[in-house]
Amino acid sequence: MNASLPATTKDTGRYEAMFTRLDEKNQGAFVPFVMVGDPDFDTSLAIIRTLISSGADALELGIPYSDPIADGPTIQKASIRALQSNIKVKDCFAIIKQIRSEFPHIPIGLLLYSNLVLVNGIDDFYQHAQNAGVDSILIADVPLREADRFITIAQAHEIQQILLAPPNASDETLSAIGEKSSGYTYLLGRAGVTGAETEVELPAAELVAKLNKYKVAPPLLGFGISNPKQVAAAIEAGAAGAISGSATVNIIAKYLDDHDALHSELGKFVSQMKAATQR
Incomplete structure (x- = not known):
């Protein structure tokens, strides 16, 4: 790691620094998703280290939840494995805090459900996330029209709310996304639930151009990204990078x-997958 790089989000932010660095290399971002605590605390920590050392540009991390409505069977099973290992939210933050101490520059995002945020209060959750070193939070079941209260609290805790x-x-x-987005924008490759079994419907360059027209935060394409060809196609269409969840979790399973x-x-x-991000 380059110790001269900023380790905080207070200046340009880790996402902005990442996109600037990748643009200089003419690359897009590859962001793997895994469920924190899957299949257990120590193995999860080792898995995340492997993702980073193998070339992940950023991390998208789930927190185990008993009713993941936006997820297909692969990620549902990852949640079950973690819950069966008695992984709690506090354990997830402990893992993230350890990763942050070892890798101060990598952007770390959470992708989770509103009940996990609301159960002890939004501010409390975002405070714990900030203390652990989280850069962004995406709440899968909060529609855009209800995002403002989360954005306000996120900003108070120097966390970027992903839309x-x-x-x-x-x-x-x-x-509206252009006005409210920061960090990056999660561009859905298709409708439905997560899963590598259903291929992404790659966005036309016109869609990415429209996103750019409204000055949304850099779009990362997710849902159905499972092989390097799809990553390359996403980059060619103008996306800033790609997120792969179910395909990554399938390897763990x-x-x-x-x-x-x-x-x-x-x-x-x-x-x-990272090699396929070269423009």
Whole structure:
């Protein structure tokens, strides 16, 4: 790691610094998603280290939840494995805090559900997230029209609230996202739930151009990204990068009983996906 780089979000922010660095290299971002605590505390910590050392530009992390309505079976099972290991929200923040101490420059985002945020109060959750070193929070079941109260609290805790841009978003929606977005914009590759089994419906360059017209935060394409070809197509269409969740979690599920193979396969997967971000 380069110790001369800023380690806080107070100046340009880790996302902005990342996008600037990647633009200089003519690359997009590759962002893997995993469920924190899957399959257990120590293995999860080791998995996240492997993702970073293999080339992940940023992290998108889930917190285990009993009713993940936006997730397909792969990520649902990851939640179940973590919950069966008695992983609590406080354990997730402990893992994130450890990762932040080891990797001060990598952007760390949470993708989760509103009940986890609301149960002890929004401000309390965002305070814990800030203390752990989280850069952004995306709440999957909070629509844009209800985002303002979360954005206000996020800003108070120097956290960027990530907004979803569906592929069929109206000009009015995109304009609102442009006004409110920061960090990055999660561009949905298709409708439905998460899952590598259903291929992404790649956005036309016209859609990304429309996003840019409304000056939304850099769009990262997610939902259905499972191979390097899809990453390359997303970058070619003008996206700032790609997020891969179910395909990453599938590797974890496949090698639960063979940790050497688990880290080897995760490393190969991330390296290949990252290589596909070269413009």
